[in-house]
Amino acid sequence: MKLLLAVVQDKDANRLVEALADENFQSTKLSSTGGFLKEGNTTLIVGVNDDRVDPALEIIKKNCSQRDQMVAPISPMGGNADSYIPKPVKIEVGGATVFVLPVDSFFQF
Amino acid sequence: MKLLLAVVQDKDANRLVEALADENFQSTKLSSTGGFLKEGNTTLIVGVNDDRVDPALEIIKKNCSQRDQMVAPISPMGGNADSYIPKPVKIEVGGATVFVLPVDSFFQF
Amino acid sequence: MKLLLAVVQDKDANRLVEALADENFQSTKLSSTGGFLKEGNTTLIVGVNDDRVDPALEIIKKNCSQRDQMVAPISPMGGNADSYIPKPVKIEVGGATVFVLPVDSFFQF
Ligand code: NI
Numbered sequence: 549m550k551l552l553l554a555v556v557q558d559k560d561a562n563r564l565v566e567a568l569a570d571e572n573f574q575s576t577k578l579s580s581t582g583g584f585l586k587e588g589n590t591t592l593i594v595g596v597n598d599d600r601v602d603p604a605l606e607i608i609k610k611n612c613s614q615r616d617q618m619v620a621p622i623s624p625m626g627g628n629a630d631s632y633i634p635k636p637v638k639i640e641v642g643g644a645t646v647f648v649l650p651v652d653s654f655f656q657f
Numbered sequence: 658m659k660l661l662l663a664v665v666q667d668k669d670a671n672r673l674v675e676a677l678a679d680e681n682f683q684s685t686k687l688s689s690t691g692g693f694l695k696e697g698n699t700t701l702i703v704g705v706n707d708d709r710v711d712p713a714l715e716i717i718k719k720n721c722s723q724r725d726q727m728v729a730p731i732s733p734m735g736g737n738a739d740s741y742i743p744k745p746v747k748i749e750v751g752g753a754t755v756f757v758l759p760v761d762s763f764f765q766f
Numbered sequence: 767m768k769l770l771l772a773v774v775q776d777k778d779a780n781r782l783v784e785a786l787a788d789e790n791f792q793s794t795k796l797s798s799t800g801g802f803l804k805e806g807n808t809t810l811i812v813g814v815n816d817d818r819v820d821p822a823l824e825i826i827k828k829n830c831s832q833r834d835q836m837v838a839p840i841s842p843m844g845g846n847a848d849s850y851i852p853k854p855v856k857i858e859v860g861g862a863t864v865f866v867l868p869v870d871s872f873f874q875f
């Protein structure tokens with residue numbers, strides 16, 4: 549058995565938990581901040597049988613990969629609103645850092 | 658040395674921490690949600706010498722095992738309260754999911 | 767690769783995160799309480815290459831070691847304030863508990 553420790557963005561966390569549950573992967577969310585990703589991340593613990601590590605990683609990759617997102621910039625204050633045409637800005641969102649840890653034994657009570 | 662990562666229900670967490678401390682097991686609580694157990698769970702980290710893994714697991718089992726609990730159901734609104742006799746309902750509470758992880762080395766500063 | 771799980775006091779956590787980042791160690795903070803240290807601690811996750819475990823431990827040791835701190839005691843209520851000379855009291859602050867865990871594999875998406 550392996551323990552996956554996945555640090556993902558808050559905005560991707562719930563979708564990931566549901567996608568994992570759809571394939572019968574149970575996960576626990578730890579509230580976390582900073583570091584590997586920008587503020588507002590979540591650390592997921594997922595217990596996975598050895599032969600299901602790759603499918604679990606695929607689900608994380610699919611739901612949390614770093615990607616570009618176009619966002620409307622904030623209008624400059626005091627500018628001439630009529631002549632100002634805001635240009636969407638591309639930012640990077642998502643991203644996942646995953647540690648696969650060996651597990652000696654596992655118990656459910 | 659081993660690191661026990663135990664996901665337990667919030668309602669069992671403090672009793673477990675005290676029961677572990679009574680046997681000189683130090684634990685740290687991480688706030689967590691969802692997944693292995695219903696909402697409102699706690700993930701405990703416990704560092705344990707190899708020869709004390711079983712006693713630690715016994716304490717977790719004793720304090721957090723899944724068990725039935727009888728609860729009074731909510732009275733139906735607008736029903737005839739005089740004739741309504743609420744029947745206690747059996748629900749499952751507790752439960753623990755424990756991962757035993759190998760530890761390469763351990764430091765205290 | 768190794769995963770360092772470091773339980774440190776809240777008051778030392780941000781300084782530690784910055785000191786680690788200065789040496790290119792990325793860390794994630796998990797909110798935690800009790801156990802290894804007094805209330806108000808933080809658990810840091812740090813992914814570290816095998817040859818950089820010792821430098822990372824040195825940074826933790828340097829920023830979080832247990833040390834004495836002199837604090838002004840609270841004045842006794844109702845006492846004669848004029849004649850009362852508060853004597854600073856020595857308390858222990860800081861401290862770190864670090865588990866070094868083996869990592870099977872590591873991914874970034
Ligand atoms: Ni295995």
Ligand code: NI
Nearest residue numbers: 658659707760
């Ligand atoms: Ni050992």
Ligand code: NI
Nearest residue numbers: 767768816869
């Ligand atoms: Ni390695």
